[in-house]
Amino acid sequence: MEDVKINTKHEKGILEAIQKYPIFSFKDIFIHYKACTRTTAYNHNLNKLDSIKEAIYMNRRKSVVSLLTKWLNSDNATLQLAAMRLICDPDEHRALNQNYTNIRVDEYNDVKPDVDFDDIKL
DSSP: OOHHHHHHHHHHHHHHHHHTTTTSSSGGGGOOOOOOOHHHHHHHHHHHHOHHHHHHHHHHHHHHHHHHHHHHHHHHHHHHHHHHHHOHHHHHHHOOSSSSOOOEEEETEEEEEEOOOGGGOO
């Protein structure tokens, strides 16, 4: 019963810290949440709670979307290209790259590079 109280108390505090601060991994929680140590959290399996995993995931996704939006709206071509590489489909990605190698693996685990010999200049 004591463990349940500890877990509930720390889970609530950790979730509040995740919402308040830019926390992107479990180990980063303890920079902002001082009510327990990392060892205590791992011993009580707080790192395995879906609520904490989901809150961290949501922080990551919000940051990714925010940065991607800034990059797309930027006048900086490098940032725009980085955003394009993140959102484009595989054909567009291949077209953006100056050098692209597709590695295929057959059923015998032999690695065969996919080479377009028409593009090779002699």
